[in-house]
Structure formats: structure tokens, C-alpha cells
Amino acid sequence: MSVPSPLDPPNAEVSWVEQAADMAEVFSQRAAELDETAQLPRENLRELHEAGFDAAWLPQRFGGHGLSWVTFGRVLATVARACPSTATIWLMHLGAAYGLVHMSDDDNAAFFAGELARGKRFANALSEPTGGNLFLMPLQVAKPTTGGFMLDGAKRFVSGCEMADYLLVNALVDDAPAFFGITPDDTLKLVPIWDSVGLRATRSQLITFEGTVLPQDRRCTRFTDEPNPIPVGLPFLSIGVAEAALEALRRHASGRVIPTTGQPLGSMQWVQFAAADEYVRLRAATLLAAHTAWLADQRSPLVNPTSLEAKLLANEVAKGVAALGVRVGGGSGYLKSSPIQRHFRDAQAGALMAYSAEVCQSEIGKAVMAVEDPE
Ligand SMILES: Cc1cc2nc3c(=O)[nH]c(=O)nc-3n(C[C@H](O)[C@H](O)[C@H](O)COP(=O)(O)OP(=O)(O)OC[C@H]3O[C@@H](n4cnc5c(N)ncnc54)[C@H](O)[C@@H]3O)c2cc1C
Structure with missing residues (x-):
């Protein structure tokens, strides 16, 4: 039921x-x-x-x-x-x-x-090699040129960039972050860096920009109250990975019979206790993510701060469930043929993606402690 x-x-x-x-x-x-x-x-x-x-x-x-x-x-x-x-x-x-x-x-x-x-594809070229996690605060400057601003620089980990028809790109213009919707041309080069441990099919490559014009007539000019799918969605990415990891763990634990007891692995108390902890944490993470989505439906300004809390918990839960999967899976789960090892690798990515778990902790911690950023 x-x-x-x-x-x-x-x-x-x-x-x-x-x-x-x-x-x-x-x-x-x-x-x-x-x-x-x-x-x-x-x-x-x-x-x-x-x-x-x-x-x-x-x-x-x-x-x-x-x-x-x-x-x-x-x-x-x-x-x-x-x-x-x-x-x-x-x-x-x-x-x-x-x-x-x-x-x-x-x-x-x-x-x-x-x-x-019409089915055209979009990707975010926001993260910079030097900027790391602070992907909305670009360090690279676009200089005024005919028709817009010229960018020499690089963006990295651009998921799906090889099939993108349009890129959302940011750069500093007049000392402030500016966003543009650009059509990739031959001033952009893809550098194939993505031989990753997990989320391998995202092919999140590096892009270099050499004299690329960010057109003034494609510059974003409006602030919006409409929720963006990314802060709402990031916690749910990790929740999906955690659900898959829990299911793989459960299947293995119910199919593997321990010879000394003649019982399936899942009947052992340590497995049940650990699975219970992870299951309850996953339920809590799902409820917090649902709260974020509900706030987005209310067009509440609390969406973004709540999404940091939801992302942090969901990222950690995904890693926890997947790590338990490796323990329960034993040598069988360590084989490439097992989904357990794939979920473990995929589960690491959520906490690395911006805002990383540590950046979320930092922002949430400052709010909890009522500490303001130094001027
Ligand atoms: C699978 C995947 C897909 C991605 N897709 C895209 C995409 O489509 N478009 C895009 O633009 N980007 C994308 N990114 C980039 C991502 O969102 C981050 O911006 C990027 O990974 C951060 O840079 P970095 O890895 O160099 O880490 P760094 O920022 O250098 O972080 C290294 C360590 O330092 C910590 N750290 C960094 N800054 C702080 C801080 N201020 N306070 C506390 N700790 C800090 C981090 O938590 C981490 O532990 C993707 C990344 C991954 C892994």
C-alpha cells in the first residue's frame, strides 16, 4: 500500500x-x-x-x-x-x-x-575552473566589443554540452555578474575532461572561450520570482540515487543466504538496524525536499534557503545508503556487474555539485548562528 x-x-x-x-x-x-x-x-x-x-x-x-x-x-x-x-x-x-x-x-x-x-537543447556553462562552487559569482570578465561583450576564458563541468544548441553563460560585466543565452560558435572548444567516477553519462566537459561575443541582444535583463528547476531539483537527484541504492541493497540482502545461519542476510539484526536508519533518513530527506517544492509552488522567497537544507540532507543520505549497500553487498556488490557499485559511485556527485555539501553547511550554519558575512 x-x-x-x-x-x-x-x-x-x-x-x-x-x-x-x-x-x-x-x-x-x-x-x-x-x-x-x-x-x-x-x-x-x-x-x-x-x-x-x-x-x-x-x-x-x-x-x-x-x-x-x-x-x-x-x-x-x-x-x-x-x-x-x-x-x-x-x-x-x-x-x-x-x-x-x-x-x-x-x-x-x-x-x-x-x-x-521544438526540442532544442540547453546547458549551463557557469562554473569556472578558478571559481569552483560559487558558480553564480563569475570571476571572468567580459569586455565591451561591437554588439556585446567579449569573453576569453573557460567554463567546466558543463553537463550535456556536446548536444547543446544554447548555453546559459555568465561573466562579469561592469563588475557585476551578467547572464547571456548564446549559440555556440567556432570560438568555443570542447575539452574532453569527463572520464569521471560517477554520473559518467553526463559528459560534463570543459569549454574554452576565445574571443567569444556574448551578444547584448541575448543578455538577460530581468529579475524573476519564478522558481528555477535547479535549486528545487538538486535534492531530488540525490533522493532518486538513494532510492535506487536502497532497492539494490534490499534485493541483495533478501537473496543472499548466509551459510552459517541458513537465513538471508536481511534477517541479520545489524543489517536491519542499519537499513532502518538509512530508510528513516531517506524519508526525512524526501519530506524536506517536498517542503522545498511546496514553497516553490507558493512562490515563497524561502525556496532557495530551504533548498540548501534539503540538498545537504539528500546528498548525505544518498552517500550513506550507497555506502551501506557496499557493506551489505560484500564482494558481489563490488563487481562491476552489480548495480550496488554504480549507485555508490553516482551517490558521491550530489555533494560535489554546487552548492557543495560544505557550502550548504556554511550558509545554513551562518544563518543558525546569526553570523553575517564580513564586509
Ligand atoms: C556531475 C557534475 C555535473 C555538473 N554540471 C554542471 C553544469 O551543467 N554546469 C555548470 O556550470 N557546472 C556544473 N558542475 C559544476 C559544479 O556545480 C560545481 O560548480 C563544481 O563542481 C565546483 O567546483 P570544484 O569541483 O572545482 O570544487 P571546489 O569549489 O574547488 O570545491 C572543492 C572543495 O572545497 C569546498 N569549498 C569550496 N568553496 C567553499 C566555500 N566557500 N566554503 C566551504 N567549502 C568550500 C567544497 O565543498 C569542496 O569540498 C557539475 C559538477 C558535477 C560534479
Whole structure:
């Protein structure tokens, strides 16, 4: 019996969640090979687009359905449970596209919404090699030039960049961060750095910019109160990984019989105690993520601070469940043929992605202690 939850979608949106679950069944069958070969999950992303998921959370005036963010969290966790690389690229795609729609003037907003509906792909080129976690505070300066601003620099870990038609790029203009929606041209070069431990199919490469013009007429000019999918979604990425890791652990523990007792591993008290702890922490992380999504539905300014709390807990829970999976899995779980080792590798990424677990702790800790940043 399923337990009613604050993450249950409104009745009118249940079919979206059910459809995502059906599609995720197929994604999960493709996940191991995508991880092994580190290829982009193009088929999964195309299927999400064709089923209408790309534009579904845009307001109706931009051709969307204005679905709730609670439903978004549920859908994203479902995709992440099946294939976290697909979920990561999809989240970054929506974050860049929705950001451009909501932060652009009317003409550009309509343009980017139309391109999203046509299946064009978006990626975030925000993190800088020197800037690390503070991806919204660029250090690289774009200098005035004809038609806009010229950028010489680099952005790294750009998930899905090899299939992106548009990039959301930031740089310092007049000493302040400025955002642009650019079409990649031959001044951009992809540097294939992404031979990673986990989330291998995100292919989050380095991009260099040599004399790239960030056009003035593609500059974001608006502040928006509309929630961005990325802060709402990041906790759900880790929740999906944690759910997959718990399921793999449970399957192994119920199938593996310990010869000395003749009983399955899952009947041992240490396994039950540890699984109970992780399960309860996962429930708590899911509720905190649901709270973030609910705040987004209320258009509350508390979305971003709450999302740091939800991300921190979800990141740590994913790592905890996955590490228990390795203990319970023993040598069998350590084999490449086992999903347990893949979940363990994937579970590390959430806490590294901005804002990292430590940056979240730092921000939350300052608020708890009522400490202000020095001038
Ligand atoms: C799988 C994956 C996908 C990604 N996708 C994208 C993408 O699509 N687009 C994009 O722009 N970026 C992306 N990123 C980049 C990511 O969001 C971070 O911005 C980037 O990983 C941080 O830089 P760094 O790894 O060099 O870590 P650093 O920032 O150098 O962090 C190293 C260590 O220092 C700690 N640290 C750093 N700053 C502080 C601080 N102020 N306070 C306390 N501790 C601190 C960190 O917590 C960490 O422990 C992705 C990263 C990953 C892993």
C-alpha cells in the first residue's frame, strides 16, 4: 500500500507521474550500459521531450502546462532512480532554458520557449575552473566589443554540452555578474575532461572561450520570482540515487543466504538496524525536499534557503545508503556487474555539485548562528 505523502501530485497531474514511472522503467534498463560507455543518454532525453516533459513546468503563456513543483520533484526523483545521468542533464537543460525564458525580455523569452518546445537543447556553462562552487559569482570578465561583450576564458563541468544548441553563460560585466543565452560558435572548444567516477553519462566537459561575443541582444535583463528547476531539483537527484541504492541493497540482502545461519542476510539484526536508519533518513530527506517544492509552488522567497537544507540532507543520505549497500553487498556488490557499485559511485556527485555539501553547511550554519558575512 502506498503511503500518502506531501509529494503526491495534484489529481490533475497524476498522469504525468505515472507516465514518468513507465518511461523510467525503460531508462533503468539502459543505465548500466550508458554508465559503462559514458555516452550521452540521447534516447532518454528525446523521449522526455516527445512526451511533453520539457515545457510542462513553464507557465501557459510560454506554451507550458504550469505543472506544480511538487510534481516536478516526484518526476525528477523517478528519472534519477532509473538513470541519474539522464536526470542530471535534463535538470540542467530545464534550468538553463527556464532561466533564459524568465530572465529575458519578451522577444527573447518567446524565442527560447519556442526553441525548447521544438526540442532544442540547453546547458549551463557557469562554473569556472578558478571559481569552483560559487558558480553564480563569475570571476571572468567580459569586455565591451561591437554588439556585446567579449569573453576569453573557460567554463567546466558543463553537463550535456556536446548536444547543446544554447548555453546559459555568465561573466562579469561592469563588475557585476551578467547572464547571456548564446549559440555556440567556432570560438568555443570542447575539452574532453569527463572520464569521471560517477554520473559518467553526463559528459560534463570543459569549454574554452576565445574571443567569444556574448551578444547584448541575448543578455538577460530581468529579475524573476519564478522558481528555477535547479535549486528545487538538486535534492531530488540525490533522493532518486538513494532510492535506487536502497532497492539494490534490499534485493541483495533478501537473496543472499548466509551459510552459517541458513537465513538471508536481511534477517541479520545489524543489517536491519542499519537499513532502518538509512530508510528513516531517506524519508526525512524526501519530506524536506517536498517542503522545498511546496514553497516553490507558493512562490515563497524561502525556496532557495530551504533548498540548501534539503540538498545537504539528500546528498548525505544518498552517500550513506550507497555506502551501506557496499557493506551489505560484500564482494558481489563490488563487481562491476552489480548495480550496488554504480549507485555508490553516482551517490558521491550530489555533494560535489554546487552548492557543495560544505557550502550548504556554511550558509545554513551562518544563518543558525546569526553570523553575517564580513564586509
Ligand atoms: C556531475 C557534475 C555535473 C555538473 N554540471 C554542471 C553544469 O551543467 N554546469 C555548470 O556550470 N557546472 C556544473 N558542475 C559544476 C559544479 O556545480 C560545481 O560548480 C563544481 O563542481 C565546483 O567546483 P570544484 O569541483 O572545482 O570544487 P571546489 O569549489 O574547488 O570545491 C572543492 C572543495 O572545497 C569546498 N569549498 C569550496 N568553496 C567553499 C566555500 N566557500 N566554503 C566551504 N567549502 C568550500 C567544497 O565543498 C569542496 O569540498 C557539475 C559538477 C558535477 C560534479
